[in-house]
Amino acid sequence: MRSEKPSAEPGAPVAAGMIPLSVPFLGGREWEYVKECLDTNFVSSVGPFVDRFERELAARVGAAHAVAAVNGTAALHVALRVAGVRADDEVLVSTLTFIAPVNAIRYLGAVPVFIDAEPEHLMMDVGTVAEYLTRDCVRRNGSTYNRKTGRRVAAIVPVHILGHPVDMDAILALTEGSGIAVVEDATESLGSLYKGRAVGTIGDIGCFSFNGNKLITTGGGGMLVTNNERLARHAKYLTTQAKDDAVEFIHGEVGYNYRLTNVLAAIGCAQLERLDDHIASKLATAARYDAAFAEVPGIRTPIVAPWAKSVQWLFTVLVDRDEFGIGSRELMGVLQEQGIQSRPLWQPMHLSPSQADLPRRGCPVAERLNRDALSLPCSVGMTREDQERVVQAIMAVAPGARARSRRFPLRAG
Numbered sequence: 170m171r172s173e174k175p176s177a178e179p180g181a182p183v184a185a186g187m188i189p190l191s192v193p194f195l196g197g198r199e200w201e202y203v204k205e206c207l208d209t210n211f212v213s214s215v216g217p218f219v220d221r222f223e224r225e226l227a228a229r230v231g232a233a234h235a236v237a238a239v240n241g242t243a244a245l246h247v248a249l250r251v252a253g254v255r256a257d258d259e260v261l262v263s264t265l266t267f268i269a270p271v272n273a274i275r276y277l278g279a280v281p282v283f284i285d286a287e288p289e290h291l292m293m294d295v296g297t298v299a300e301y302l303t304r305d306c307v308r309r310n311g312s313t314y315n316r317k318t319g320r321r322v323a324a325i326v327p328v329h330i331l332g333h334p335v336d337m338d339a340i341l342a343l344t345e346g347s348g349i350a351v352v353e354d355a356t357e358s359l360g361s362l363y364k365g366r367a368v369g370t371i372g373d374i375g376c377f378s379f380n381g382n383k384l385i386t387t388g389g390g391g392m393l394v395t396n397n398e399r400l401a402r403h404a405k406y407l408t409t410q411a412k413d414d415a416v417e418f419i420h421g422e423v424g425y426n427y428r429l430t431n432v433l434a435a436i437g438c439a440q441l442e443r444l445d446d447h448i449a450s451k452l453a454t455a456a457r458y459d460a461a462f463a464e465v466p467g468i469r470t471p472i473v474a475p476w477a478k479s480v481q482w483l484f485t486v487l488v489d490r491d492e493f494g495i496g497s498r499e500l501m502g503v504l505q506e507q508g509i510q511s512r513p514l515w516q517p518m519h520l521s522p523s524q525a526d527l528p529r530r531g532c533p534v535a536e537r538l539n540r541d542a543l544s545l546p547c548s549v550g551m552t553r554e555d556q557e558r559v560v561q562a563i564m565a566v567a568p569g570a571r572a573r574s575r576r577f578p579l580r581a582g
């Protein structure tokens with residue numbers, strides 16, 4: 170039931186017959202709910218689906234409050250602001266991430282401090298965070314300051330990339346009593362669990378995205394969740410132009426027009442009803458790939474931490490050029506020729522030209538992961554035939570490929 174003309178996000182439109190990386194799956198009551206918006210004239214940012222989407226998403230992840238936003242980047246922007254991040258503060262953030270949380274930090278005039286990834290699960294390396302906070306920083310009156318720059322460290326943004334959680338207990342232990350707010354970027358990991366708790370609900374605030382390629386989509390949309398009522402109220406206020414008096418147009422702060430519309434929230438409600446099916450589909454594809462590549466030298470499939478339940482949002486392998494014979498970018502080319510879309514991970518933020526004004530910190534693990542990582546097609550609803558095509562295409566170039574591909578398929582996913 171994939172939409173007839175899937176257009177892959179991110180990146181260029183995918184030609185017909187091509188297997189896209191990750192496209193939306195609109196298989197629930199989306200039409201029905203959108204029709205209800207049009208029939209009732211509730212198309213704008215006031216309407217029952219906005220409230221319902223907030224309520225149901227909060228309930229789903231077990232948060233007390235949720236505030237919808239136009240996209241995940243906007244949610245992060247507001248989350249950081251209500252968490253107290255101001256101009257010239259430092260904010261720790263994963264270097265191996267899509268750029269959105271870094272942009273949000275910079276919108277506030279704050280200074281990102283890029284934290285390397287750990288090589289096992291590819292998440293923010295808590296050892297590097299510990300080293301930074303103990304060696305480079307000092308605590309004074311319940312706040313933390315960078316010894317060299319004198320700047321306050323206002324927040325940390327662990328990014329739960331690819332559907333896998335960051336080690337949050339370590340982050341919480343390191344930041345306890347430090348005055349550092351914990352803002353989780355859970356945009357790629359809706360439904361993932363850290364020691365049984367939903368990611369996004371462990372720090373002070375968590376953010377989700379409903380962009381086209383995420384676990385559930387509203388085309389574009391976002392949400393922040395928190396258990397802190399004051400933060401939630403402030404966030405809602407800021408997303409609606411900080412309006413004190415709607416009749417007289419009195420505004421108490423510089424706010425934003427960041428509210429999600431009722432039409433998009435309607436799609437979100439329908440998508441959220443299918444979240445478990447979407448996760449099941451992602452896990453099935455991951456299991457299929459895991460089984461297929463288990464014995465392929467030079468292909469490392471994702472390692473899920475024992476304390477984690479990953480939703481496997483984007484199935485990403487590491488390609489060891491020496492062992493596999495070709496590197497990740499060459500493999501991407503081979504797949505492209507066979508109508509299969511794949512993608513490297515993001516350029517690490519400490520290398521991004523957009524951050525060239527900041528002092529460089531070495532993040533060697535993220536650089537190696539960027540060189541080796543390749544994300545494979547894993548759209549919700551991906552067929553077994555398509556999975557098989559991807560597997561066969563990779564097996565065909567694997568060392569000793571011919572012998573192995575005759576034995577294929579190894580086992581059911």
Ligand SMILES: *Cc1c(COP(=O)(O)O)cnc(C)c1O
Pocket residue numbers: 240241242243266267268269270328354356357377378379380390391
């Ligand atoms: C998708 C994403 C976001 C939010 O993106 P939007 O397109 O603004 O919804 C934020 N952080 C990460 C890591 C993401 O992958």
